[in-house]
Amino acid sequence: MIEILKNKMTPESILTSGFGVEREGLRVTKQGKLAMTPHPPIFGDKLKNPYITTDFSESQIELVTPVFFSVDETYDFLEALTDIVIGEIGTNNELFWPYSMPCHIPDDKQIPIATYQGEEGKEPRQYRERLMAKYGGKRQLISGIHYNFSFSDDFLITIWQELGSRESFKAFKDRIYLKVLRNYLRYRWLLIYLMGCTPGLHNSYIEECLQCMGDCGNETFLSPGGTSARNGNCSGYKNEIDLYPDYRSIESYIKSINAFVERGDISEAKELYAQIRLKPRDYRNTLDSLAKDGVQYLEIRTIDLNVFDKCGIAKIDLEFLNVFMLFLLLEGEEFFDTWQQEALVNEVTVAERGLEPDLELLDHRHWTLKTAWAxxxxxxxxxxxxxxxxxxxxxxxxxxxxxRQPETTYAYRLKLLMQESGCLDANLKIAKDYKRQSDADHYRLKGFENWEMSTQVLIKEALTRGIKVIPMDAADNIVRLEKNGRREYVKQATKTSVDNYITPLLMENKVVTKKILQENGLPVPNGEEFFSFVEAKKKLIKYVGRNVVIKPKSTNFGLGISIFDQGGTLDELLKGARIAFEQDNTILIEDYLPGLEYRFLTMGDEVVAVLHRRPANVVGDGLSSIRQLIDKKNQHPYRGDGQTSPLKKIVLDDQSLMYLNKQGLTSQSIPKSNEMIFLRGNSNISTGGDSIDFTQKMHPYFSEIALKAVRAFGAKFCGIDIILEDYCNPDSSFGIIELNFNPMIVMHAYPFEGQERRLGYNILKTIGLVE
Incomplete structure (x- = not known):
């Protein structure tokens, strides 16, 4: 078989498998006690959220990645979900417990079993109640990683065709997966050693399990040589008796599971707590689906949560698992009656004594050194x-x-931390560190960093609320959202099906925009159009010394705008015209309106956010030059290229140098301490401006003006720029200078100053995917 892979497939295609990860974890208080609050309602219906649900308990979150065909994509998505959970439960002062074994837990009667909505929620609830009665709640709170793996169809079809097998492809695929499963059971002890990360227990765990370990103080019990209490006989989560299904064929497997159920050993197929499972197409009818459709993928359940990785599993471990599965396929087999019993002995031995230097394991009924065999x-x-x-x-x-160096294993490293600080404090410190990491980078969505920020805001909200996200085109920022059989396509966060095609065409033409606003009784600045630089050169003379703005007719993001709020010479006005013509073949000159500029963001029929955009500026320290102050301000974590960051870095270009010159300054000037120096007249975030939230401060009169403007165009998503002299006074003079279709929302979501706004929700509400 390996020769087929060598000669018929590329290394990339060999490694291209289907990967998915399910990560369980407990919500805990900041004191390390089990959170008794319900599953956060923002995650929606537990049975319908494909990404974030519960396991046994209301307090036990389960994260589920889709199937990806690369380790990087799988890990990145898992990190995105992990950050979402850490952030959401953090609003309730809760932490995501990083350890597989439970935190400080109460008696079984106080452990909240997961509840579900509607008629379809009755069976999951009843199943969990049966588990509580049979195994106890404390064991049910054990968490871990479930690694879902499938070979690609191209991989399997190539082997099937090259072998010239006469069996059906379904039968061949079942045979392949059964072989991998059998070898996994034989060699699973190695993964328990390599990835085991549960060397001890908190003293609130089951008393009889604590007796299997040594009391090291700090409410902590440790196994001197143990790697994985989760996989051990005493502390782990297993069936009441050891069960050994018949894995020779799908038919024999189904027959053996039915026999277990008939004897009362388990209530149904999913109660078999095997280290690896055959997964069907229809999980609701496991055995029937396996018989009809065959094995779809394998679910590995051996892996402890790795407390040294925020996601619960390190990327390098996922990479190894991929190669390890290939080894299991290619490795030969030796059958004897008790091979499964031998494999279980090795599992428990490594789980409970894996760090002992001279440990021996059973290898085909002969004892061999664990290290040599590994x-x-x-x-x-x-x-x-x-x-x-x-x-x-x-x-x-x-x-x-x-x-070769057991001290580098996760179990050994964690054991040292728990000896020093105790189970509770050691894991709480790790949980708090991960929360700080997530909070510091909370505006970036892992795996989607190359998408523009407004789209990231939408995707993050959709994932949180269990709306299925299918990326369509990263370069164009197009995603498909799915919920309850309904599909919505969205481009750049706010280009959706709810707006008419004509709306953006009207708004991008500033002359037409002004006319429509005037027709609806809304004030706009006076001005005129120039269609060539020659025309501008002839007519600009009459604007010398007047407070005016020169800008392109149809561009956004503040490009090509020059503001002369103190008047300008003819040469300065001509220079502004040249800059504007670089962006468009038609430009406008308008009266400059006194006051400050505010952006009103509307979605649907409401103003969802308001902010003041302060033009690019620096604040002096009495020592640094303007150029040095710009460099320092650009180090702010929110500043970047403006597409993948909430704020744009300030750039000293011709327009900002001209604006400084009007103030009698250069880039080398040193402002006084606390003196604010403006670098531009326009306040766009895309030219380095600051975003300052004014949503709660703004007088509602002006929000109604913004809505009136939007209704004139029939727009559902819009950014309205209004110049106001006094945002608190409805009698203040004002003028609308621009309407923006597909407005940037990230500056409202993550402002430079003020409250962050959860605008992904408003987008989903406007397009009808949430209430």
Missing amino acids: EDILEKVAEINKYLNLEQDQCIKEMQSRV
Whole structure:
């Protein structure tokens, strides 16, 4: 088989498998006690959110990634979901417990079993009640990583065709997955050693399990050589008796599971707590679907949460698992009656004593040193990697290092921390560190960093609320959103089906915009159009010394705008005209309106946010030049390229230098301490301006003016720029200078000053995907 892979497939296609991760975890208080609050309602119906749901308890969150075909995509999506959960539960002063074994937990009667809505929620609830009665609630709170794996169809079809097998493709695929499953059971002990990360328990856990470990103080019990209490006999989550399904064929497997159910060992197929599961197409009818449709993928359930990674599993471990699954496919098999029992002995032995230096395991009914056997397996994996040019050397060397240096394993490292601080404090510190990391970078959505920020805001909200997100085109920022069978396509966050095609065409033409506003009794600045620089040169003389604005007719983002709020010479006005003509073949000159500029953001029939956009500026410290102050201000974490960051970095261009010159300044001037120096007249965020939230401060009269303007165009999403002298006084003079279709929303979502606005929700509400 390996020759087929070598000769018929590329390394990339060999490694292209289907990957998915389910990560469980408890919500805890800042004191490390189990959170008794309900599952956060923002995550919606537990049975319908495809990404964030519950497991056994209301307090036990489960994150589910879609299937991806690269490790990077899978990990990034898992990190995005992890950050979302950390952020949302953080608003309730809760933390995401990073450890597989439970935190400080109450008696079973106080553990809140997950509740569900409607008729379809009765069965999941009843199933959990049966588990509580049979196994107890404390074991049910054990959390972990479920790794879902499938070979690509191209991979399997290539092998099937090259082998010339006469069996159907379904039968061939079932046989492949059964072989991988059997070998996984044989070698799962190695993953427990390499990725085990539960060396101890908090003393609120089951008393009889605590007795299997040593009391090290700080309410903590530790196993001296243990790697994974979660997979051990005493503390772990297992069936009441050891069950050994028949994995020779799908038919024999189904027959053995039915026998377990008939005997009363388990209530149904999903109660078999195997280390690896055959997964069907229809999870509601597991056995029937396996018989009809065959195996769709494998679910590995061995892996502990890795407390040293925010996501609960390190990317390098996912990379190794990919190669390891290939090894399991290619490795031969030796059958004997008790091979499953032997595999279970090795599992428990490594879970409970895996760090002991001279530990021996059963290898085909013979005792062998764990270290030597692990080295031999990893050497085989390395040979496969080299022969097939897979270039996975780094992850393999990392695993070899963990075998040769047990002190580098997760279990050993965590044991030291728990010896020092105790189970509770050690894991609380880690949880708090991850919260700080997530909070510091909360405006970026992992895996979508290359999407413009407004689209990231929408995607994040959709994921949070369980609306399915299908990226269509990252370069064009187009996504498809799905909920309850309904589809909505969205471009750049606010280009949606609810607006008419004519709306943006009208708004991008500033002359037409002014006419429509005037027809609706709304004030706009006076001005005229110039269609060529020659025309401007002839007519600009009459504007010398007047307070005016020169701007392109049809561009956005503040490009090409020059403001002369103190009047300008003819040369200065001509220079402003040249700059505007660089952006458009028609330009406008308008009266400058006194006051400050405010952006009103409307969605649907309401103003959802208002902010003042302060023009690009620096504040002096009495020591630094303007150029140096700009460099310092550009270090703010919100400032970047303006597309993948909430704010744009300030650039010293011709317009800003001209504006400084009007003030008698240069880039080398040193402002006084606390003196604010403006670098431009226009206040656009895209030219380095500051966003300052005014949503609660703005007088409602002006919000009604903004809505009146929007209704004149029939727009559902709009940004209205209004110049106001006094935002508190409805009698203040004002003028509308611009309407913007597809307005930038990130500056409202993450303002430079003031309250952040949750605008992804308003978008979803406007297009009818949430109430």
